[in-house]
Amino acid sequence: MSVRFFNSLTRAREPFVPLEEGRARMYACGPTVYNFAHIGNFRTFVFVDVLRRHLKWRGYKLLHVMNLTDVDDKIIRDARAAGLPLREFTEKYVRHFWEDADALGIERPEVAPRATDHIPEMVELIGRLLRCGCAYHSDGSTYFRIASFPRYGALSGDKLAGNVAGASERVEADEYEKDDARDFVLWKRTQPGEPTWDSTLGPGRPGWHIECSAMAMKYLGESFDIHCGGVDLMFPHHENEIAQSEGATGRPFAKYWLHAEHLLVNGRKMSKREGNYYTLRDLLERGYSARAVRYVLAAVPYRKPLNFTLEGVEAAERRLKRLNETVRRLREAQTVAGTTADDVTTITQLRAAFGAALDDDLNTAEALAAVAQLETTVNVALTRGALAESFKTAALAAFDDAQATLGILDPPEEALLDAAIEALIAARLEARKAKDFARADAIRAQLAGQGIVLEDGKDGTRWRRA
Numbered sequence: 001m002s003v004r005f006f007n008s009l010t011r012a013r014e015p016f017v018p019l020e021e022g023r024a025r026m027y028a029c030g031p032t033v034y035n036f037a038h039i040g041n042f043r044t045f046v047f048v049d050v051l052r053r054h055l056k057w058r059g060y061k062l063l064h065v066m067n068l069t070d071v072d073d074k075i076i077r078d079a080r081a082a083g084l085p086l087r088e089f090t091e092k093y094v095r096h097f098w099e100d101a102d103a104l105g106i107e108r109p110e111v112a113p114r115a116t117d118h119i120p121e122m123v124e125l126i127g128r129l130l131r132c133g134c135a136y137h138s139d140g141s142t143y144f145r146i147a148s149f150p151r152y153g154a155l156s157g158d159k160l161a162g163n164v165a166g167a168s169e170r171v172e173a174d175e176y177e178k179d180d181a182r183d184f185v186l187w188k189r190t191q192p193g194e195p196t197w198d199s200t201l202g203p204g205r206p207g208w209h210i211e212c213s214a215m216a217m218k219y220l221g222e223s224f225d226i227h228c229g230g231v232d233l234m235f236p237h238h239e240n241e242i243a244q245s246e247g248a249t250g251r252p253f254a255k256y257w258l259h260a261e262h263l264l265v266n267g268r269k270m271s272k273r274e275g276n277y278y279t280l281r282d283l284l285e286r287g288y289s290a291r292a293v294r295y296v297l298a299a300v301p302y303r304k305p306l307n308f309t310l311e312g313v314e315a316a317e318r319r320l321k322r323l324n325e326t327v328r329r330l331r332e333a334q335t336v337a338g339t340t341a342d343d344v345t346t347i348t349q350l351r352a353a354f355g356a357a358l359d360d361d362l363n364t365a366e367a368l369a370a371v372a373q374l375e376t377t378v379n380v381a382l383t384r385g386a387l388a389e390s391f392k393t394a395a396l397a398a399f400d401d402a403q404a405t406l407g408i409l410d411p412p413e414e415a416l417l418d419a420a421i422e423a424l425i426a427a428r429l430e431a432r433k434a435k436d437f438a439r440a441d442a443i444r445a446q447l448a449g450q451g452i453v454l455e456d457g458k459d460g461t462r463w464r465r466a
């Protein structure tokens, strides 16, 4: 059975057939680095992580590119408000993004290019669009001519019908709504107080959409396999990426488009005003482990809306504690010679079911159901006593599959030694005594990221593995 994905472009579930046998080239839209990423953002990044892990686990040689958007309207607005140069402002949030991603067990993509390091590639691509009549200058800016690309709207489909305006109407902003589908900006003329680059297009800066087209094609080629991102990026961002890229090359851009659905918190759209807005740090400060947050974000298949609740994270903490305890007992279990053929058959079947669930458009819910059955089977065997070596080997291999693709278990090689934990707790105590609460909080977050929960009491600080 092969890997299958729901392709947003064709609105059908299709077998994954890469352009080059055995290789998977994929692009994921990365963070806009003007703030801490919130858990809605991380729902998408965890989905992309499960996708990349599963492709590797299925034996594909993977090239995964994820950009960092470090220049756009919002970044410029907030960097100005902070009184910082663009690079200095974004640097901090790039660093925080990787810290959060690491804590969540998100593997680093093979290439993570920054937009401001690729201005010449963007200018070159816009030059191609000008030469083929897909773009035009106006008032010092350069726009994409939607009328030059008859397939415009193919990704968003019917939702866009009738909204594509005539060629003379333009939209300047990086983000806009479906009823504003007009010629969009590729290069923005220089404005007072904004970062600006000299180019053959005149002084200015890139629009947001061209960034991804230029970086994707630089590292993956003009045509590649998978493009993914959050469903909110489908229009206008991904629609514009297709138009710019295919307009310039005349070749198909990405073959498969995968979109992660929205995340809600307590059934409502996440918003700071509603008080249901969480970054990863907010959750770590409440004592939750990053691994439990990852579990919650990964457990709902990516094409279903995910309702995030703190009760859900607490349930995940309990679930993972039991699961890790089972794996630990299995690892430490004594074995005897001989076989228990029936049990090994069950394990083999569950392993196959697990892989088949992920092959099926990354059905993580079914994959986790297989893990739960595996856990039950192992616990029954452990209770019964002496394990056959063949059973133990098969069961550990099955848990290894779950770890390789879902990344939810405590990897034994990563487990912090108790002495190292005690040393960090002592350092945190020192920091608190010195009223350096930022450092104390950072240490707590660091430990939480590794599944260590601290409990401050009058007798000092106790810790436990989450």
Ligand SMILES: [Zn+2]
Pocket: 028, 029, 030, 212, 237
């Ligand atoms: Zn993008």
